[in-house]
Amino acid sequence: MTTRTRNTLRAKAARRLVVLVATRKGAWLYHGDARRKSWRSDGPHLLGHMVNHLVLDQRDGRTLLMAAKTGHLGPTIFRSTDLGRSWKEAVRPPAFNKAPDGQPGRAVDHTFWLTPGHASEPGSWYAGTSPQGLFRSDDGGVTWDPFSPINDDPKYRKWMGTVQDGTPDGPKLHSIIVDPRDPAHLYFAMSGGGVHESVDRGQSWTPIVAGLEVVEGLDAANIAFHDPHCIRLCPGNPDRLYQQNHCGIYRLDRPSNEWVRIGRRMPRRIGDVGFPIVVHPRDPEKVWVFPMDGGSVWPRTSPGGVPAVYVTRNGGKTWRPAAAGLPQGQAWWTVKRQAMTSDANDPVGLYFGTTSGELWISGDEGQQWDCIAAHLPEIYAVEVAAPA
Amino acid sequence: MNVLIPTPLRSYTGQRVVEASGSTLGAVLADLDRKFPGIRFRMINEQDRMRPHVRFFVNGKQVFDPSQPLSPTDEVVIVQALSGG
Numbered sequence: 001m002t003t004r005t006r007n008t009l010r011a012k013a014a015r016r017l018v019v020l021v022a023t024r025k026g027a028w029l030y031h032g033d034a035r036r037k038s039w040r041s042d043g044p045h046l047l048g049h050m051v052n053h054l055v056l057d058q059r060d061g062r063t064l065l066m067a068a069k070t071g072h073l074g075p076t077i078f079r080s081t082d083l084g085r086s087w088k089e090a091v092r093p094p095a096f097n098k099a100p101d102g103q104p105g106r107a108v109d110h111t112f113w114l115t116p117g118h119a120s121e122p123g124s125w126y127a128g129t130s131p132q133g134l135f136r137s138d139d140g141g142v143t144w145d146p147f148s149p150i151n152d153d154p155k156y157r158k159w160m161g162t163v164q165d166g167t168p169d170g171p172k173l174h175s176i177i178v179d180p181r182d183p184a185h186l187y188f189a190m191s192g193g194g195v196h197e198s199v200d201r202g203q204s205w206t207p208i209v210a211g212l213e214v215v216e217g218l219d220a221a222n223i224a225f226h227d228p229h230c231i232r233l234c235p236g237n238p239d240r241l242y243q244q245n246h247c248g249i250y251r252l253d254r255p256s257n258e259w260v261r262i263g264r265r266m267p268r269r270i271g272d273v274g275f276p277i278v279v280h281p282r283d284p285e286k287v288w289v290f291p292m293d294g295g296s297v298w299p300r301t302s303p304g305g306v307p308a309v310y311v312t313r314n315g316g317k318t319w320r321p322a323a324a325g326l327p328q329g330q331a332w333w334t335v336k337r338q339a340m341t342s343d344a345n346d347p348v349g350l351y352f353g354t355t356s357g358e359l360w361i362s363g364d365e366g367q368q369w370d371c372i373a374a375h376l377p378e379i380y381a382v383e384v385a386a387p388a
Numbered sequence: 389m390n391v392l393i394p395t396p397l398r399s400y401t402g403q404r405v406v407e408a409s410g411s412t413l414g415a416v417l418a419d420l421d422r423k424f425p426g427i428r429f430r431m432i433n434e435q436d437r438m439r440p441h442v443r444f445f446v447n448g449k450q451v452f453d454p455s456q457p458l459s460p461t462d463e464v465v466i467v468q469a470l471s472g473g
Contacts, residue, residue, distance in 0.1 A: 048396075072441035072468045073396055073430040089426045095434035107433035 015386045017343055018083065019361075020064070021353055022051035025377035027066055029084055036349050036363045039372045045084050053338055053381045055114045057140070059122055061388025065141045067111035067127070075110045077127075079141050083387055092143040094127050094135035096151060106131055106151075113338070115176040118183035128173030132160045132190045134202070148202035156205075159193045159223040167191050174337065175231035179238055187231060187241070194226035195243070211259035213247040229275045230337040237284035242316075244277035244289055244337070251316050262316025266291065270303050270310070276340035280348060280365075285315045288322070288342075288350060288366060290335040300355075301332045309350070309366050322366030333358070338381035353379030389458065391416065392465040397431075400424040408464070413444060414454035416464060431466065441469040 019030040019039070028043030049068040057063040062081050069075040077090035099105025108129045117124025117136075127135040127144060136147035150156040160171060172191050179185035184201040187208075195212075196205040209226045218225040227246035234240045239254040249263030249272045263272025273294030280286035288311050293303045302308070308323035333356035340352035350362040357376035362369045391408045393401045401424050408423070410416035414436075421428035431442045436454065438444070444451045445465040446458060458464070 070396055072439075074433060074439050076426065076430065091425060093426075093429060095429070097434075099435055105435040107435050107437065 017345075017349070017384055018056070018387055019351055019359070020054040020056060020381075020383040020385065021359060021373075021376065021379060022054040022066070022338075022381035023353075023357070023377040023379050024050050027051045027054050027068075027084075028373070028376065030359065030372065036343075036345075036361065041373065042084065046078060046087065050110065051380060052110055052112045053114045053383075055116065055383050056385035056387065057116045057125075058385055059116060059119055061386065063140050065114050065125065067114055069110045075108050075129075077111060077141055077144070090137075090142055090144065092145075094129055094133065094144040096133055097146055106133070108133060109170055111135075112172045113174040113176055115178065118178050119180070121183055126176040126178070126186075128176050128188060130170035130172045132171050132173040132193060134173055134176070134188060136202075148198070148205070150196075150205060156193075159207075160190060161192055161224045175228065177231060177233045177241075179233070180235065181238055187233070189228040189231050189243075191229060191246075192224055192227045194223040195228050195231060208252070208257050208259075210257050211252075211261070212243075212245060212250060213261065215247065230277050232277055232279045232287075234279045234284035236280065236282045240284045242277050242279055242287050244274050246273070246294075248272045249274075249277070249289060249316065260316075262312070263289075265312075265317060266310060266319050270308075271295075274335075275337040276335050276352070278340050278342050278350065281342060281344040283313075285313055286365075287312050287316065288340070290340055290352060292334045300334055302334055305330050305332050307331050307333065307354075309352075309362075309369075311366055322362075323369070324367060325362075325369035325371075326360070332356075336380055338383075339379050341383055343384045343386075349384070351382050351384050353382040355379065389416070389460055389462050389464060391420065392463070394466050394468040396468050397427055397466065400427040400430075409460070410458065412454065412458060413446065413451055413456045413464070416458060417454065443467040443469050 017032045021028040026044035026047040031040045051068045053067045064080040066078040076093045078087045080087050096106045111127050112130050113128035115126045123140045125137045133151045134147045135144045137144045175189040177187040186198045189195045194207045194209045198205045207223050214220045214225040230244045241252045243250040248261045250259040251262050252259045266272045270291045274292045278288040293299050308321045310319045311322045312319050333354040335352045343349040348365045353359050359373035360369050408416045408419040410419050417428050
């Protein structure tokens, strides 16, 4: 790491934080003090909307985008520039191109993932949808257009599969990552449909699936059978990515194109199946996961009803539990792929939301956990940000 | 003509019944979108198909085709379909 990079990544001075909680029935904001000791609840926002992601643009510290739909109406994006005091709907939400006459075409069911663009491109955002589609806005989320050729590319359409090939809530395009060193260098992942990289601003894409395993009986050479659950790029080393996959935990050190399964070192009784993965904001050796029961019928609960975060401090060579404060048993919830995150303070704060509607935080990198909210609807996503 | 708006869409209109014009159901929905931007996309997807849980009735009869001709005295009712979850 260069001196410049190291300086850039210095721990942020303690600032007031806001935790952004997206749920099946609306959104909540939790305003914290700089010490992360007290939290003020603000919500619900857009009660009744299924909110898949709620993200604050850290480039301006004020633009808040919400990916939402209701059970009966089509999808949209809500915007706020005053931390949720008022919301305004996007003028043109993400939507696929109109199909030629006689062809069925695709329709966005919901926007699943939101990623602010590169620091050098203020106002730019990317969105991933279900069914899988990639979209971009260049005006802070007011208008959206299909981005790159993949949405209508026959090869990619084949890899995206059909509704039958996706997750129970529909196939998803997620983990849109912008290389902090280069706005033309992008990654995204599809459940199902593999991990993909572009070095030309999305004009062309290459799958990166070597080393990844697939469900027994399927052919790993078929990109459609790969199911990455969550990809994260390390701010402390942008050449390193970590992945929580349907079939294990992996690390990729570029320029290599081959993922290495680091989840084999997890305790055998816990396994290395799960949805979220969180990287340390400065130390590329530190990673947190939230294992899930992937046995038999995939109950999507914590193994044995005992929820636990696991951490590696050496890039996946060893793992240990970080569960003090969490229930010791009979807790049959889990954490979805966008529902676990970190802040950039020192020590790092960790946050996760559960499928049973609890919001947990740790102010000491996972050594001790506290529940700061309960009885919320099912939590789909948790992000933390420092507002302007 | 009068258009009855279901409760999930009244955040757009602020009213239970609004005025809209057009010679077809599709034209009426386009007129509604001009007056209340964004409302059409919540009911009709980008392939111009009606969304699964939204129903349209003209003079009490369900309509499935946006090109259905309308007259100025027709009454349009938009209904959120009853569906659980």
